[in-house]
Structures are given as C-alpha cells and as structure tokens.
Amino acid sequence: MINIVLFGKPGAGKGTQAEFLKTKYNLTHLSTGDIFRFNIKNETDLGKLAKSYMDKGDLVPDEVTTKMLIEAVENNFDKDGFLFDGYPRTLSQSEALDAFLSKKETRLTATIALEADDKILIQRLLERGKTSGRPDDQDEEKIKNRYDEYNEKTAPLIEYYKKQGNFHAVNGMGSIEEITQRLTKVIDNL
Numbered sequence: 001m002i003n004i005v006l007f008g009k010p011g012a013g014k015g016t017q018a019e020f021l022k023t024k025y026n027l028t029h030l031s032t033g034d035i036f037r038f039n040i041k042n043e044t045d046l047g048k049l050a051k052s053y054m055d056k057g058d059l060v061p062d063e064v065t066t067k068m069l070i071e072a073v074e075n076n077f078d079k080d081g082f083l084f085d086g087y088p089r090t091l092s093q094s095e096a097l098d099a100f101l102s103k104k105e106t107r108l109t110a111t112i113a114l115e116a117d118d119k120i121l122i123q124r125l126l127e128r129g130k131t132s133g134r135p136d137d138q139d140e141e142k143i144k145n146r147y148d149e150y151n152e153k154t155a156p157l158i159e160y161y162k163k164q165g166n167f168h169a170v171n172g173m174g175s176i177e178e179i180t181q182r183l184t185k186v187i188d189n190l
C-alpha cells in the first residue's frame, strides 16, 4: 500500500492536488473537511456538532474526528492505499493514525507538505470564498483563526514526521500543473 498524508495550511491546494493524485495512484482520497461538510449538508448529528466548530474556524475535537476518519478507512480498503487530506491536524490525531495503521499491518509511506506564502494563501481563500459558499472562507477573522489553529496545533506535526523520516516539503506556489509535477516526482521516488 502507499499511504500518503497531504499536509499544508488552509488554501495550500491540498484538495485540488488530491483530485489528481488519487486517480494517478489509485488511492482512496479521504478529506475530513469534505466528510464534515457532507454531514452538515445532510444535517446529521455529527454535522451539527462539526458545524459549531467549523463555522468559527476552530478544529473539531480529536475524538470525534478520529472516530470518523477510522470508520472511513475501514470502509475503503479496496484501493492501493490512502490519500489523507486534512487529517491528521494534531499530535493526538497523528498518534491515533499511526496506531491504527500499525494494527492494520501497514503504515504511512510519506507525509508531503505543500508550502506557500501566507499572504498568497489568504488571498486564495478569500477568492475561493466567493464561490465555495464556505462560511469559513468568507471572513478574514475566521481565516485568521484557522491559521492560528494550524500554527499552534498542526505545525508541530512537521517535527513528528521528520523524526519518522517520511517528511517531504514541496513548493506549493506556481501553476496547478507545476505543483502536481513536483508532487508526482516525490511520490514516484518513494
């Protein structure tokens, strides 16, 4: 199996790149943000709970998120691996994912960070907010809070994965095609 974590700040292009990579490498793409939004749209209990955090730009609590992610993995063991997009976002989530994959006798092959300048990312998010309908993309305060959450809770994961020896940083600035090429170069060399 190839199991990849696509990592990066909000707006870094994780979702856009995942769409291409999942097809090229026959991976199940799991975006926790997308699964939460699906639940919000369908007005499930999970959706109502998630919405109260997401609308403010806060992270949804670990237990809820990890339970949901693990269920999604369990139900999708039919491809050549997983592309995790937006999970893990905290140290506790990273540990939970490692423990779960190890129980399944597999592991993360690579963690790839898409790196880009904050100013450009915030502009990208505000642009996306005009058409995405996402309340968390439309308000600069909420966006700022998502960055604070990232810096405080998610950025420490870089050290965690560097220690594991599976961390790769990719320049996330440029055209979509250029970034895809950089990502495939990393994955093809794994």
Ligand code: AMP
Binding pocket: 010, 032, 033, 034, 036, 053, 054, 055, 057, 058, 059, 060, 061, 065, 085, 086, 087, 088, 089, 090, 093, 136, 146
């Ligand atoms: P995204 O679509 O990845 O930008 O996620 C949108 C929002 O969903 C985030 O701002 C969080 O509120 C929530 N979310 C998505 N993934 C996670 C996660 N792994 N842990 C906690 N909250 C998450």
